[in-house]
Each structure stands twice: as C-alpha cells, then as structure tokens.
Amino acid sequence: MAEENKGVETTGHKWDDEEGYPLQEWNNPLPSWWLYSFYACIVIAIVWWILYPAWPLANSATKGVLGWDMKSELQKELREASAKRKPLDDQILNMSLTDVKKDVELYNYAIKGGQFIFGENCAACHGRGGVNSVDGFPTLSDDDWLYGGDLETIATTIAEGRQGVMPAKGGAELSDSQVNDLVSYVMSLSGAGAGPGNATAGDKLFHSDDAMCYTCHGVGAKGSLKGKTPDGEEIDNSIGAPNLSDGIWLYGGTEDAIKTTISKGRNGHMPVWSSDNGGKLSPVEVKKVALYVQSLGGGM
Template sequence: MSEKQIDDVTGVETTGHEWDGIKELDNPMPRWWLYAYYATIVWAIAYTIAYPAWPLINGATTGVLEWSSRGDFWKENTRIQGERQETLTAIKEKSVQEIMADPQLNQFAVAGGAAAFRVNCVQCHGSGAQGAPGYPNLNDDDWLWGGSIDEILQTIRHGVRAKDDDDTRISEMPAYGDILEPQQIREVAAYVTSLTSTPHDAKLIPAGQQIFAENCAACHGENAKGSKEFGAPDLTDAIWLYGSSEADIAKQVRKPQHGVMPAWEVRLGDTTVKQLAIYVHSLGGGE
C-alpha cells in the first residue's frame, strides 16, 4: 500500500496524479453540490414514476399520472375542433349574406377562406390573389362573370369550363382564324387596340370597327364593354388576361385561349366554398 502524499503548501492529501510537476489535490466535493446531485437523482426517479419514461416494445411506461404532451395536445385539439364545429355548422346552414352580416361569423369565414385559398388557389391566382398571365387578378373590379358575393360563390362552386359540373360557367370565343381573312384579323385587332391604346396602323380602324360590329358585338357589346352574362371581357378597360399588345389581341382573335377553373364545391364542400367566396369578396374587388 503506497504512502499517502500530503501537499506541503495546503496540507491536503493528493490523488497521486501529477502532470508537469503539478499535483492534483483530493479535496472533497462541496456539500451543497452533493445535495444538489442527490436531489437530481431523487427527481429523476420520481419523474420516471409519474410520467411516461421507460421505452417498451410497443410503447412506453405511462406513469402514475397518465399524462403526456401528445395526449394533452389531442385533448386541446378536440376541444378546439368542437368549438370550430359549432361555427362551421352555422356557416353551412346560413347564406353568405347572413354570414357576412354576423361580425363573428364573417371574421371566421374570412380567416378560413384565406387558409383554403393558400392551399388551393395560389397556384394560379398568386399568393396575393394578384393573378398572372391567363389567370385573373381578384383584387380589381374587372370580373368576367360578375363580382357580387353570389356571383363569386357561383363561380367557385361550379368552376369555369369544368368538365365534371353541369352548372359550370361556359363561354367559348370562336377561332376567327377559320372565319376571317388575315387582313380582317389585323383590322379588328387594330380597332380593339384603339379602344385603350394606339394601333400600329390607324387606317385599319374603320374596317376593324365594322368587322367587330358584325362578329364580336353580340358578346362584347356594341360599345365593347363586355357582358357578364356570357363571360365576355370588357375590351375598353386595359385589363387583359392574355396580353394587351396588338399582336396579342390578333393572336387571341385568331386562335383564342380558354382558361379552366375547377368546380370547387365537389372537392372542398359547401362550407369551405362559402368561406372562400367571402374571403375573395373581402379582398376589395368585386361588387
């Protein structure tokens, strides 16, 4: 048995470890530290008894309190869902006008519609509903099928040219490339351009106006203001889905593009569709 080594300066026994002439003193742990250490051991034992702790093959020990953060979450979620269900039932049973007249229901519907919009609509209309080429801006006052709350609801419910809905919005502009001569298309494009801008050749306008009256006025109106009944756009407001240049207009006359929007009621249900309509109407556009 080796002889104890005592440090000459402090009089404290050393551990026997030495490095580069420096010896390690064998000082006892402070009592407060030991008590804290023992307390953590007691706390750990008590915790494993009270709460889920030890993993098992198909789960874990539940603890005598039978509490878990996951279980607490689902209890709270069930409570919230129950509260939401009352509001959702009210939205389902009421008309959009009645919902909008109730401040609490309207606030809930706008929030729910905004969430549904972010999931289902931003891909085409943009995160701010500002639209994109071929997809309308929902913030302005230019609505092909009308911007009242009922008209917006109808459009969202049944879509536009949706193949799986008999009540969908339908309008088809003929491909005038099969009807008019190339020169006539240039003339009518010049006339339509003149309604909002300056055409390339102003001499084409009179002939284009005549062609418009004979072929286009039936849907777009004699004043070219459009018709919500047919989903025909206003050609005098400088808001264009497929481009406003004379070449873009001629291209659309020659071989028009026709957008498609799904019938959302089948996919989302009546309650969500109502919330979507109220949210879109709340953006400030429409009527």
C-alpha cells in the same frame, strides 16, 4: 514560453519543447455544475424514453407507458377546435351570404377562415391576397369580374367552377389581315396603341356576323356582364367574356398577346371546389372563401 509545472497533473501532451519549457495540457477536472447538469440530462432522457415514444421499431416506435403520441394529440386538438367552430359554422351554413355579411362578428370570423382556406388552395393561381401577376389567372383584388362579383355568383364560381373558352379566330374563317384589323380595334378601345391593322375595319368586323365577336363581348366590347347585343338584349353572364375596353387584361394587353388570343384562342379553367360537386371544400368553406374574395375587391 511556459515553464514546466511539475506539481500539476497533465494529460501528457507537450508542445514547443526545444528550450525545455513546453506548453502543457493540464488535466483540470470539469466544473461540478457542468457534471451535475450532464448527469441530470441523462436521467431525464431515460425517463423520457420510458414515458414517451422514443425507440424506433421496424415499422413504428415504442409507445411509452403514458400511451401519448403526437398524432393523437393533434387529432384531439383538431376535434376541440372543430367543436368550438361548429356553432359559428352552422350559422354561416344556414344563413344567406348577405345576412352573414351584416353580422359583424360572424363576418369577421368568416373572412379570417376564408383567408386561410384561400392561402392553402387558391393563392397558387390567384396570388396572395388575390393580387396576381401571372397571365391567365384573374386578379381578385379589383372590381373587374368576368362572371359577376356579387356574393352568390362568387360562391357559384368557387363551388361549381368555370370554363372560359375563346375560340381560335372566334370560331370563324378569318384571314391574317382580318385578325390584324381586330387586334387594332381592340387595342384602340383602351388606348393601347395603333396596332398592326385598320381599327375602323376591325370595328366593323367585330360587330359583323362574319366574326360575331359582339355575340359574347357585346356592342362596344363591354363584356358579357355589361355589354348588350345590337338588339339591346342582355348577354348571358355565364359566358364570362371580358370587357375589352377597360385596359384590364387576363392574358396580356400587348399587340402580340392580343393577336395570339384572337388567332389561337384561349381556354381558361377554374376547377370545381365544393365537396357537393366532387371538390375538396365543404359548403361552409366555400361560403367563407366567397366572403373573403369579395372583401378583396368590393364586388358589385
């Protein structure tokens, strides 16, 4: 219980007055420091309204007597940053990728820039750091390449894009039994299991002129980068046919995934990125990304 205090000003609020000793809300003044701080905030707000953009208008806002705005400030900072980068960017643009890599300071600058550009534009498909777990998008953190892992080839891939096409049933008239034989052969190459068909028959079909799988994947299914034709000729690297014997899969290495790839085909698309070809990256940005991507997996 609280005894009513007649000598202290209250707000008039009372509770629990059954026995004549109510709880009362005293009308204590606010601390001076709090009041001064509050008044100072009001003054600062008024000054801010006068100096900077603050009051919204129909399609804009007041400009403020200083004429400052965030967009102009950002553009100024971007111009200053661009001016600082320009000498280094000019060097990268005018040097070969191999020479850039030999210059430690320039190389470190390039791959840091490439990492940022990659994160903004490439990571959605290839994953952060090039480590991807989604079928159909190559992992870039290993040394397994479809078109080549040297710097110039990577730059070409980024700048010009790629179109990887696996025709349904290899473009041939294959029966379901023949597809199963090919699945078994492909699975046997990497020790993935027995498969649904006859691997020996699949080997023969793979290297025959009926299926003609060897024309892209090469003898032994080593891929267009490492494989050769039965005559020992090199395969065109621009085909981008994967190595089927290394256990690294673009669309999955299960029986069902391999069967789908053979029977229904695949169509992989790497978009054009260079502004020279209609993309959104400048030539120097393409070089930076190429250097960064190769740094992830070593290239070849």
